[in-house]
Amino acid sequence: MKTGSEGAARRWLADQGVSQVPDGWVSDEKPDTLLTANEVAHAWAGDVFAEDLDAADRVRLAFGLLDLLDDYWVTCEIRFANEGAEGPLPSDVLWDGYRRRLEADRDAEPVTYSLWVDWFEDPATSATAFAEVLGDDIDRVVAEPTEAVLLRARRVLECSGPVPWTVKEPTYRTAVRLPALHAAVFRGLLAGFHDVYGDLEPGAALALLGRLDLPADTRHLAGLRQVLGAGHKNHHRSPGAWDEAVRSCS
Known part of the structure; x- marks a missing residue:
């Protein structure tokens, strides 16, 4: 591009x-x-x-x-x-710049990395940033999906691990209505568990996980289901829980 x-x-x-x-x-x-x-x-x-x-x-x-x-x-x-x-x-120009590059058919790693480690990990900016790049228009994305907006949605969901659960859960719930976003929601949930600053609520996350249409052999699916079912919120707050889940699921 x-x-x-x-x-x-x-x-x-x-x-x-x-x-x-x-x-x-x-x-x-x-x-x-x-x-x-x-x-x-x-x-x-x-x-x-x-x-x-x-x-x-x-x-x-x-x-x-x-x-x-x-x-x-x-x-x-x-x-x-x-x-x-x-x-x-100017917020309109700033966030339009992010959205355009998230929708572009080219590598967006610098943009997604920026969202993840800078905007999403910072409690002062995470809610605004997430709303601007996806949360505010997720209903339109699901109702009128195009290749570009789906690409943006997938990229944002996949790096949304650090976004506070109360901020991202409504967007996740809406995204689940569109099967094309199920894999990205799963990766968002997985990141929410594994990221150092990841945030999720185990019960609600497990309920969302149960609504995803994923291949049974999806890597880490069984492990994530087990740790969430056991009430673990984050890999780093529950040392050993993930390894135990992997062993029991293998």
Whole structure:
């Protein structure tokens, strides 16, 4: 997916004296030093938010840089700007940027990783972030599924382990109505148990698990059913419970 914002980001980098070469990136300052995309992101992504542009255009330019470099650090700079002196960033542009990239038919690992470890793990932002990228429109996703919105829903559900249970449970319950999302709900429940900051309520999670149409030999299905049935909320709060479940199910 090549976007207009990606082209704008490439032109912006060129203005900073940075250009792409076959094996990476170079700067006019050190033309003989090959740079990785991560090095470019660390050195220049934050400068986007010092540009003489309105706040919305700065956010769009930053997302274009993310498209171009495909590097998680760009999302860090976006969040730093949101929390900094010039923040918060325009929420409509910020979350539209996330949703668009979650729906794009290309690798979204920097975006999903950003949601997981930054926005979803932070109690101050998890509810808003989850609502913006899926919770607020899950009814529409289920009623009018398209390939793009289903891709977004799957990606969000799968990395939603740290989202507070009370926030994500209504979305999970709605998603269960659509069989195409059952595998993603399962992976969300599994992450809710295993993630260090994962959150779920065993009884309610077990009830949801029972509504999922999954192959009987789905990896970790039996183990998850057993630990939830035993009332365990999280792998790290119940050391040994998962290993015991795996042994008993093997």
